[in-house]
Amino acid sequence: MATTYDDWTAAQDSTTVTVDDHDIAMAYRDEGTGDPVLLLHGIPTNSYLFRGQFDALAAQRRVIAPDMVGYGNSAMHDGFDRSIRAQEMAVRDLVDHLGFDTIDFVGHDLGGGVGLRYAARTPDAIDRLVLSNSVAYDSWPIQTITDLGLPETARATSVDELQGMLDGLFRDTLLGDDHDGAFLEGMKSPWDSPEGVTSVVRNASATNTSHTTEVDPSAVTADTLLLWGRKDEFQPVKWAERLEDDIDSCELVGLEANHWVPEDCTEEFTEHVTDFLL
Secondary structure: OOOOHHHHHHOOEEEEEEEOOEEEEEEEEEEOOOOEEEEEOOOOOOHHHHOOOHHHHHOOOEEEEEOOOOOOOOOOOOOOOOOHHHHHHHHHHHHHHHOOOOEEEEEEOHHHHHHHHHHHHOHHHEEEEEEEOOOOOOOOOOHHHHHHOOHHHHHHOOHHHHHHHHHHHHHHHOOOOOOOOHHHHHHHHHHOOHHHHHHHHHHHHOOOOHHHHOOOHHHOOOEEEEEEEOOOOOOOHHHHHHHHHHOOOEEEEEEOOOOOHHHHOHHHHHHHHHHHHO
16 A cells, blocks of 8 residues: 555546536546446545555556545536536546446445445446445535535635644544555545635535435445445445445445545455455
8 A cells, every 4th residue: 555646646647527518527437347446436536545455455456546526636627517426427427438248346435425326327327336434315515515605705714724633533533643645646636726725615515415315315226335434434334334224135234434534444345345345
């Protein structure tokens, strides 16, 4: 897990996806061979969230890890929707661009909400689904993200102020103190500019509860694994328990983690994902 954020972004490809007639640049990692598995992060992270899982999966599968539009190394300019509905459209366009009919999907936080929509709306398109501390039902947005999404925040917050806020957010919600610093750098770097400040605020303002309440998890036919941090203060495990009740083929595994499960429990998370998918 020694890959730096600079190394990670240097290995990214980029393509144009279309959302509501807007052409938007989307960055993504694409490595390995075999059946495709897509890894999707949440807010306010990027594909580097899966730095600890990517190589293990790519050793046996073709792995695609996008930065959602408005995040990471993807386009950040104003002028397009960043909601879960829009992110689902962007991911579908990327999947079509890469020529896949079906995929396995691993989603964390908001990325899990995208995966839930994808699997519920087109059940035949997802073979296996992993949701980790995912948004679902009306479990979101949380107060921190609601406050971040106020338009005045983009006008009134400096780059340094946002960097300090994000630093505090992650440090307060990572479990333990044995992180190598690369995670914090990778999570904060994309927002280290005036454009980044505006983009993360726009992303926060696009968190629309209706885009999860309008889908029915019982429509999901994919074999589903819920990998949930038991100590999560943002998406408590009660939401995972509800998903387990509603999805027919579903198993809930609780992990000793807060919200950032792929980082808090890197080895255990990787082991569960690889055992489920490979």
